[in-house]
Amino acid sequence: MERDPKKLILSFLGTGNYQEVPYTLDGKAYRTPYTQEALALHFPEHTLKVLLTQAARDKHGEALAARVPYEPIPIPDGRTAEELWEIFRAIVEAVPPGASLVMDISHGFRSQPVLALAVLHFLGVAKDVRVERVVYGALREDGLGEFLDLTPFLELLAWTQAVSDLKRYGFGKPLAELLNSLHRATWQAEGKGARKLAPLGNTLESLSTSLELLRLQEASEHARHLLSGLEEVREDLERFPSSRPLKAFLESLRERYQGIATEDLFTRGGLEAQANMVELLLSTGSLAQALALMREMMVTWVCLQQNLDPLEERQVGEAFLGSWQKRAQRGSTDQKAHLGTLWNDLTNARNDVAHASMRPNPTPAETLARNIHGLWRELKELLLKT
Numbered sequence: 001m002e003r004d005p006k007k008l009i010l011s012f013l014g015t016g017n018y019q020e021v022p023y024t025l026d027g028k029a030y031r032t033p034y035t036q037e038a039l040a041l042h043f044p045e046h047t048l049k050v051l052l053t054q055a056a057r058d059k060h061g062e063a064l065a066a067r068v069p070y071e072p073i074p075i076p077d078g079r080t081a082e083e084l085w086e087i088f089r090a091i092v093e094a095v096p097p098g099a100s101l102v103m104d105i106s107h108g109f110r111s112q113p114v115l116a117l118a119v120l121h122f123l124g125v126a127k128d129v130r131v132e133r134v135v136y137g138a139l140r141e142d143g144l145g146e147f148l149d150l151t152p153f154l155e156l157l158a159w160t161q162a163v164s165d166l167k168r169y170g171f172g173k174p175l176a177e178l179l180n181s182l183h184r185a186t187w188q189a190e191g192k193g194a195r196k197l198a199p200l201g202n203t204l205e206s207l208s209t210s211l212e213l214l215r216l217q218e219a220s221e222h223a224r225h226l227l228s229g230l231e232e233v234r235e236d237l238e239r240f241p242s243s244r245p246l247k248a249f250l251e252s253l254r255e256r257y258q259g260i261a262t263e264d265l266f267t268r269g270g271l272e273a274q275a276n277m278v279e280l281l282l283s284t285g286s287l288a289q290a291l292a293l294m295r296e297m298m299v300t301w302v303c304l305q306q307n308l309d310p311l312e313e314r315q316v317g318e319a320f321l322g323s324w325q326k327r328a329q330r331g332s333t334d335q336k337a338h339l340g341t342l343w344n345d346l347t348n349a350r351n352d353v354a355h356a357s358m359r360p361n362p363t364p365a366e367t368l369a370r371n372i373h374g375l376w377r378e379l380k381e382l383l384l385k386t
Contacts, residue, residue: 324343
């Protein structure tokens, strides 16, 4: 069978005294001293590339070539930081963009296996490489060989990055996609599959989108569903070993979103939930959305203070704020004048952002960002302490 250059097996070759044993993978056994040969037989469409030092080539290069064709990739021993970066470069150059890759770290020496996992993560981002499997050929106590599938540990890096993206930037889609992918995998590989992982992922994506577009009621509803979904997903986490590392990640979702789950946005508790939404948006750099919500929160607060309907009578609430703004302009210094000044500052900042700086003398971005954080500190003290 002709081998596909875009489908690769990448393997380390060491200098050990390898014994001929049957290596088992996916229920099939291949008797050989070399894990490289076993993998080449198991993945017949894949091109085999072998990373090897000069010492490994001297000891095993010809013997391996006599059993299976391969492309040698020379690497140094990895005794210094410079040599480790040379190994990194060799791996990256050996793998073409868009490749599908099986990585064998059975005979990686010193830090080579750890380096390989880091490189695989890099290749996925930099060259759109899809990692099919990461395997380690282990010799069991009975003298037989068995390939251990380490792919889930590489996937753990993807989970970690997805959770980091959510916390730092508010991007829920990557984590949602991983939850959906894991849900499908449990049905394909583990028999009776998960029930709640995919629905939880869908809820998380909807929640992130609702926050980004300031659909406050939707965001609050999705947050409530997410919290209940976290309880329901516990059974899946226990039943499927591949999902157990998610427990700590998913618990962090509870901490992140429990403060925005409310049934009524137009109560004091609802204002606190909206304040928590502002905090989330500011923490992820969504300054324009945070500013828009801050302005609307002030209108809602006035409506509640004046016994107005926060939806039907918002214009009346804005009229109160406008009259207090004029009060401040006339030199008054009472609380209503203070509220009017804050309203004026919020409105000007919101308009500056909304008009995309297409106005005379727009505020520089860094200054505007500082102003938004300052306005929030002032507004939060007003809304939550009075």
